[in-house]
Amino acid sequence: MARPDLPRPTEDELIARYFAPLAGPGGLALRDDAALLAPRPGHDLVLTTDAVVAGVHYFPDDPPASVACKALGVNLSDLAAKGAEPRGFLLTLALADDWDEAWIAGFCTGLSEAAALSSCPLLGGDTVRSGGPTLVGITALGEVPAGRMVRRPTAAAGDRLLVSGTIGDAALGLALRRRPAPAWAAALPLPARASLVDRYLHPRPRLALAGALGRHARAAMDVSDGLVGDLAKMMRAAHLSAEVEVAAVPLSEAARAALALDPGLLDAALTGGDDYEILCAVPPGAVAGILGEAGDAGVPLTAIGTVREGGGAPTFRMPDGQPRTFRTGSFSHF
Amino acid sequence: MARPDLPRPTEDELIARYFAPLAGPGGLALRDDAALLAPRPGHDLVLTTDAVVAGVHYFPDDPPASVACKALGVNLSDLAAKGAEPRGFLLTLALADDWDEAWIAGFCTGLSEAAALSSCPLLGGDTVRSGGPTLVGITALGEVPAGRMVRRPTAAAGDRLLVSGTIGDAALGLALRRRPAPAWAAALPLPARASLVDRYLHPRPRLALAGALGRHARAAMDVSDGLVGDLAKMMRAAHLSAEVEVAAVPLSEAARAALALDPGLLDAALTGGDDYEILCAVPPGAVAGILGEAGDAGVPLTAIGTVREGGGAPTFRMPDGQPRTFRTGSFSHF
Structure with a gap:
């Protein structure tokens, strides 16, 4: 991406x-040593910290504004899952030797938009050669009323399991970004393809x-490494298990269209990463309350199952009542 | 460093x-999404954040415990300069593909020691492929009494300039780490060489x-990019200048021995990076107080000059009264 004929800023x-x-x-x-x-x-x-790396977490030719949106978004998603309101973030930008100013400009445009949208200003940072x-x-910082951070390992048997938004779009969008494109891509209408790729690029x-x-x-x-693997993590942490109705897992219209073309994509949808939706365990008596508040906030929230006693892997049940197992337990960027 | 025959931990x-x-x-x-x-x-x-990169900020074959000591130390040095007491840190570890478990074990030993020494526990982190x-x-977090963070741009004309410890050791230690070794290395006694390299490795x-x-x-x-460049930065931020007595800049016995062998090393000592000492501007009436408290705390603190009106680059004066200019204004890792 570098154009060595152009002088680069210090x-x-x-x-x-x-x-x-x-x-x-x-x-x-x-302009100080610290914020x-x-x-x-x-x-x-x-406090949460997450890094994204070119060629590992995003494609090197992803638009720089999208890279910024993802880098901040994956951190803000963790804050949201903990019930926290963003207060600011610190940035470490380790640049490849071929960086150019246009990339930085695009990156900062995206970062500025994502930061403004979430009222999460830049507090400080470091720029180095990678x-x-x-x-x-x-590193993103948020605030919760004292003692009220929502924890991961605290689910209880009988709690209802709910997820926000739709699951699997980003995993299908990732598949569409790969070359050669998957067989089902050509048959999928352009708006559906665009919407899935957008979910991959822009948490x-x-x-x-x-x-x-x-x-x-x-x-x-937050669901970042695939619903199947992340639910298993949450239940393991609580020494509990869970039962999920696969048909209840919310899918977008675009994801449904893709799955109609290739039913095997259910694996990718439920085990792929990058959803950045919220998975939560809610006492039965509080379900109506959270559904009402989520509706007021404009966030779709869907009950998909129930926390159960016992320590085995969560069961995903198909409409015919049969359990469905998934190819990979969890997606790992590592 | 990898031994592919050994399975690596997940x-x-x-x-x-x-x-x-x-x-x-x-x-x-x-075990949660956030701390x-x-x-x-x-x-x-x-809040402060700084990254170190193999081959840029440290030698890839530096002992992993030393890498950890440096990575945490450069951040704690910023907190110290702001008058802050450490509360904890978050770690992003982006690993080269050839990492092995022994490196991680050594790194964590060093990190544990450095963290314990400064009462600065690990709060969270992220591990990725680099x-x-x-x-x-x-990212390190510290605390100051409300409104009492010591700022960088707030020096005033007439303030005395003081630095902690000794200046230039790490820059000379870096020179000793390079291959081929510099000409003066062989004439320097081993303990002096060891002490300079130690200052480079262990802030x-x-x-x-x-x-x-x-x-x-x-x-x-904090003095991280060379005294000459960092003082210039501090004065620029205050729209002021400064006058420094070169003979007053505190040098270690080892650095003095090296400079006796090659007087040209004064440039490296005063413009090289990685000192991680503190440069501060103190009103004349407060100098006795801070010297007394620094002595009680066991930290050497030396007056080296005075903040002056005017916006030009600080003047470094030699014992004969002549100003001395330096080859490079500041060391940059970027």
């Missing part, structure tokens, strides 16, 4: 030109659900 | 075996000075 110039305009008040215009954050009294801070592919590392962290999770959910996590 | 196994034992209470045993930090009432959080050299990214963040800085310093930063 690190100080990059900061002044592209990053300082993104800085919130606590970022001190990125400042004064948490609201009576609140706990929630010596390999570009890596974008983000939509469910921050609007954070408050309702804090009030109603007994446990929650 | 990410979950790495976390359970090596990282979870390092986690503080807020780290929730690294939790409850700042003390009446305190602000200070697709290139190993990168260690750390000693001046956390013991944090409280005194908060009480007495008008401005501070």
